[in-house]
Amino acid sequence: MVPELDLILNNCCFIVYSNMKYFIENLFFTKCLKQLSVVCLLGILSYPHLLMAQTSKEIIYVGTYSQNNSKGIYVLEFDRENLTTQIIQTIHDKESPTFLALHPNKKFLYAAYREGKNEQDEAGTVIAYSIAPETGKLTKINSVSSVGASPCHISVDPTGNVVFLSHYKGGNLSTFKVLKNGGLSEATSFIQHTGKSVHPNQTTAHMHAMIPSTDGKWVYASDLGIDQILKYKVDIKKGTVEENPVIFQTSPGSGPRHFVFHPSLPYAYSLEELSNTVSIYSLDKSNGDLSPIGRINMLNDKLHSDYNAGADIHFSKDGLWLYASNRGQDNLVVYQVDPESGWLKTQGHIPSGGVHPRNFKVDEIGDFVFVANMETDNIAIFNVDNKTGMLKATDKNIEIPRPVFIEQLFIK
Template structure:
C-alpha cells in the first residue's frame, strides 16, 4: 500500500515554561491541528534549526555548551526518519562561539553556517557524508560598534547563502554591516576578507532574504524597524542599496519595537516581516520590475513577541511563533491580496522561537 503523505512541523524553543526542547509535530491541514510525534532535548535552548536541502537531516543550534564549563554553544546533527519525521542524533560539535542564535545550510548541502549574537562571531562546518558535522572549519570574529545603545560591540545575527552557494551574507546587528563572504564548498570554509556593505547607522541588520526569482535582496533592520532593499548583481553577488521602508503601523503606539523575521510568499509577490512590540506582521507588495515595496497593511500576530514565522510551502498558511504567549498562531494567506487572516487556531508550545516544515510523500 502506498504511504499516506504527512506534514511535519519542527519547532525550536527556549528551555523555559516546561518546554521539552525541539518539538516534532504532525500537522492536520484539514483541521489545522497537530499531534506531537516526538520531543528532543539534548541540551538547553535549541532556539534555531535548519533543514538540509535533501530533507534527510536537521541541524539544531543549542545555546548550552558540550559540558557545564563550556561557555560556547553546541550544534547537534540529526537524521530524519523518512516515514515519521522523527529525529535521531548523528553527532554534536562545539559551536565555537557564545550564544548561537541562527543556523543555516548552503543550498548545495555542503556547509553549515552559524551566527553568535553575544560573541559577535561566526563559524562554519563541513557536512560529512553521514549528515553529521565536522569540527569548526572557519571561525571569524567581528569587531566594532555603532550609534545605538545596543551596538556597543559586534552582534552577529544571521548568515544567508546565495542561491548557488558561492557566497554567504552575514548580518551583524552590532556594527551595522552586511558582510559578503566567499564560500569554499569543498572545505566548508569562508574567506576571511569579506566585501562589506555598510547599512544606515543605528539600523541593526538582523535577518536577510533573497527574492525567490528576481535579482533583489531585503534586510530586516531590528533597531530601526525598517527593511532595506538591495539590487543584486548576479555576476558577482554584490549588493547596491535602492530603497528603505518603515515596518511600523503609524496608528499604533508602542514604547518598544524590535523587528524580528522576514519571509516571502511562495510566488514572490508579497513580503512579510514581524515586529515585537506592536506584535504584528507587516505585509508588503513587491514591485516585480523595480523590487521596491509598498505597504499593504499590518496583521496582529495573535500573541506577544513574535519571533520567527513560516510561510507555508503550499502557499496557503502562515505560522507565527509568539514566544511570550507560548503559541504558534495559524493564518490563512490570500494570494490575490497578500493579506493574512487569523484562523483562531493555535498550537500551544512553550517559548517557541523557530518553525520549519517538512512534507513526507
C-alpha cells in the same frame, strides 16, 4: 477498471475530468495510459497543492527556549484539513535549541543550542539529526562545539556541504563541513567581528544571521552590532569561508538582523531590528554585490508602543508579497513587491495572534503562515489570501512553551 489507474486519477483531483473514468474504462490499456498521463499532468500543474496535500504527511519542527517547562525541540504532525497538530516526539539534548535548519535533501536537521558541550563551555552546541523517512522523527548523529557564545541562527548552503552558524553574544561566526552520514565536522572556519554601532545599546559586534546565495558561492552575514552586511566567499569543498569579506555598510543604528533574497528577481531585503525598517538592495548576480535602493518603515503609524524590534522576514511562495514581524506592536507587516523596481508597497499590518512574535514560517504550499509568539507560548496559524497577500487569523493555535523557530517537512 484497473485499481492503480483509479487511484492515480483520484489523486489528480482534477474535477474538469470527472467524466474521464468512463472514457478510460472503454479504451484499451495502452491507450488508456497515454490519455491518463495527459490528465495527470494537467492536474498536477493546475492543482499541485491538492496533490501534495493528499499524498503527503506534514511534519512541523519547533525550536524553543528551555523555559516554561519547554521540552526542547518539538516534532509535530500537522493535519492541514482540520488545522490540528499532534506531538510525536520531543528532544532536549541541551538547553534552548532556538534555531533549526533542514538539509536540502530533507534527510537531516541541524539544531543550534545555546548550552555548551559541558558546564564550563561558554560556547554553544550544534547537533546533527537524521530524519526518519516515514515518520519525521529525529535521531542524533553527532554534536560539536559551536565555538562562539550564544548561537542564534543556523543555515545550510544549497549544495548541502556547509553549515553556517551565527553567534549573537560572541559577535562571531563559524562554519562546519557536512559529513557523508549527515553529521558535522568540528568547526572549519571561525571569524570574529569587531566594531560598534552609533546605537547606544550596541557597543560591540552581534552577529545575527548567515544567508547563502542561491548558487552557494557566497554567504551574507548580518551583524546587528556593527550595522554591516558582510559577503563571504564560500569554499564548498573545504566547508569554509574566506576571511576577507566584501562589506556593505547599512544605515547607522539600523541593526541588520535577517536577510532574504527574492525567489526570482535580482533583489535582496534586509530586516533592520533597531530602526524597524526593511532595506531594499539590487543584486548583481555576476559577483553577488548589493546596491542599496531604499528603505521602508515596518511600523503601523496608528499604533503606539514604547518598544519595537523587527524580528523575521519571508516571501510568499509566489514572490508577490513580503512579510516581516515586529515585537512590540506584535504584528506582521505585508508588503507588495514591484516586479520592475523591487520596491515595496505597504498593504497592511496583521496582529500576530500573541505577544513577541519571533520567527514565522510561510507554508511550503502557500496556504498558511505560522507565527511563533514567544511570550504567550503559542504558534498562531493564518490563512493566506493569494490575491491580496493579506493574512487572516484562523483562531487555531499550537500551544508550545517559548516557541522561537518553525520548520516544515513533507513526507511522501
